[in-house]
Structures are given as C-alpha cells and as structure tokens.
Amino acid sequence: MTQDRVEAVERALAILGAFDAAQPRRTLAELAAATGLYKSTILRLAGSLEHCGYLLRQEDGAWRLGPALGRLGTVYRSGFDLADAIRPELARLVEATRETASFYVRDGDTRVCLYRQNSPQAARHHLDEGAQLPLTAGASARILMAFTAPQDAPEDAASAAVRAQGHSVSLGERDPLVAAVSVPVFDGAGRFRGALAVSGLAARFDAPARDRALVLLHAATARLKPALG
Numbered sequence: 001m002t003q004d005r006v007e008a009v010e011r012a013l014a015i016l017g018a019f020d021a022a023q024p025r026r027t028l029a030e031l032a033a034a035t036g037l038y039k040s041t042i043l044r045l046a047g048s049l050e051h052c053g054y055l056l057r058q059e060d061g062a063w064r065l066g067p068a069l070g071r072l073g074t075v076y077r078s079g080f081d082l083a084d085a086i087r088p089e090l091a092r093l094v095e096a097t098r099e100t101a102s103f104y105v106r107d108g109d110t111r112v113c114l115y116r117q118n119s120p121q122a123a124r125h126h127l128d129e130g131a132q133l134p135l136t137a138g139a140s141a142r143i144l145m146a147f148t149a150p151q152d153a154p155e156d157a158a159s160a161a162v163r164a165q166g167h168s169v170s171l172g173e174r175d176p177l178v179a180a181v182s183v184p185v186f187d188g189a190g191r192f193r194g195a196l197a198v199s200g201l202a203a204r205f206d207a208p209a210r211d212r213a214l215v216l217l218h219a220a221t222a223r224l225k226p227a228l229g
Contacts, residue, residue, distance in 0.1 A: 011037055012045045016054060016065065021128045025064040073130060082193065083115060085227040089196070089220040090117040097213050099200035100125045103185070104140040105193075106148050107132070111141050114194065125178045125199045137173035139182035143195035147184050167214055172202055179205045183217045187228035196220060 018026055018034035031046075032039050046063060049055040053068030086103045093101035094117045102116040113131040118124060135141045146159035146168075162168050167183045180199035187193055198213040199205070205213075 104195045106144040139168040139170040139180040140195035140197045142168040147192040
C-alpha cells in the first residue's frame with residue numbers, strides 16, 4: 001500500500017463510507033459512532049463535502065449523500081460500457097430463476113457489483129449496485145481471480161480448476177445463508193469482461209436449482225459475446 005496518504009482525506013472518505021442502502025441518512029451522532037471520529041471533526045469535513053456536492057444536509061440536521069457521488073457512479077459505470085448488454089441478461093436470469101442476478105468486475109483487491117437485479121421474492125439475497133466486496137470468498141470472486149491473474153503470476157491450483165470447468169459455485173462462503181453460481185463473461189475479441197452470477201438463499205437455491213441456473217448463465221454469456229463486440 002502506498003505511503004503517500006492524507007489523513008484528512010481518509011477521514012472524509014470514512015464519512016462517505018458510513019452511508020449505505022440500509023442507512024441512506026445519518027445524524028451527526030450516528031456518523032460519529034460509525035466512523036469513530038469526533039463530532040467537531042465530522043462537522044468540519046462534512047462542511048467541505050457539502051460544499052463540493054458530496055453530502056447534503058437536511059432540515060432536521062441529518063446528512064445524506066449528495067449528487068456529486070451519483071455523477072461519479074455514472075462515470076464509473078460508463079467506463080465499462082456494458083450496461084445496455086448486461087441489464088437485459090440480468091432481467092432474463094431473474095425471470096427464469098426468481099433469484100438475484102448480478103455482474104461483477106474486479107477493482108484492485110475487491111470486486112464491485114457493477115449491475116444487479118434483485119429477486120422478486122420477499123426472502124432473497126439482496127445486493128446493491130456499487131457494493132464493494134472482498135475477493136477472498138464467493139463464486140464471482142473466484143471467477144474474477146481466475147481470469148485476471150497477471151501473466152507472470154505463479155500458477156494457482158484453485159484458479160486453474162475454475163478456468164478448466166468454466167464456472168464457480170459457492171455455498172455459504174461470504175454469507176452462511178447464501179449460495180451462488182458464477183461464470184466468466186468474454187467479449188467478441190475474447191477479452192474477459194467480468195463475472196455473471198446468480199445467487200439465492202441456500203435452502204432454496206439447491207443443487208438442482210444451481211444446475212438450471214448454470215445452463216441459463218452459459219446461454220447468457222453466449223448472447224453477450226457478440227453483443228459486447
């Protein structure tokens with residue numbers, strides 16, 4: 001990790017990182033509890049973040065994320081230029097499996113849920129677009145690890161096995177209640193673009209359901225290959 005770091009920037013980013021889908025708004029006390037920062041520090045940093053559009057302060061004093069982050073999210077996704085092709089396939093997968101379908105890309109040592117469509121069922125594996133997850137567990141994580149390893153990296157037996165079978169299955173690795181199956185996505189030039197996955201509650205998304213989802217995932221990647229150029 002680089003040693004060229006600025007503590008104030010990291011504190012500001014910690015404030016932004018305290019927001020998520022479950023907590024889209026935070027009071028000053030909640031931000032202090034979530035970040036471990038003094039309230040006076042949060043107020044100074046939040047003032048700058050508000051000035052630049054990264055935070056908005058509501059009438060009751062609580063904070064929520066600002067429009068600048070939405071713009072950056074759009075720019076981030078547009079850099080991959082995949083949405084028009086990926087989203088219809090996610091919809092097809094959800095319609096056929098009634099489970100959650102998602103598309104991941106690698107970002108350094110993490111995986112990012114770039115696009116997703118959640119299951120219509122009340123009990124489901126819920127994902128948020130933009131969620132950043134570790135590469136240490138999960139079917140899509142193993143796909144990303146297997147197909148993005150540097151050319152000069154030592155051969156990894158687990159990644160070699162994933163490449164040989166063309167898919168990966170995870171059972172309760174990141175969440176003990178969730179199972180998932182994932183496949184690699186390539187474009188028409190043979191370039192790896194990301195990991196397509198279907199995930200659901202393990203009690204319902206059992207082996208036969210995962211096998212059916214795998215067939216659908218391979219069909220989706222076959223359609224995506226020419227669609228992605």
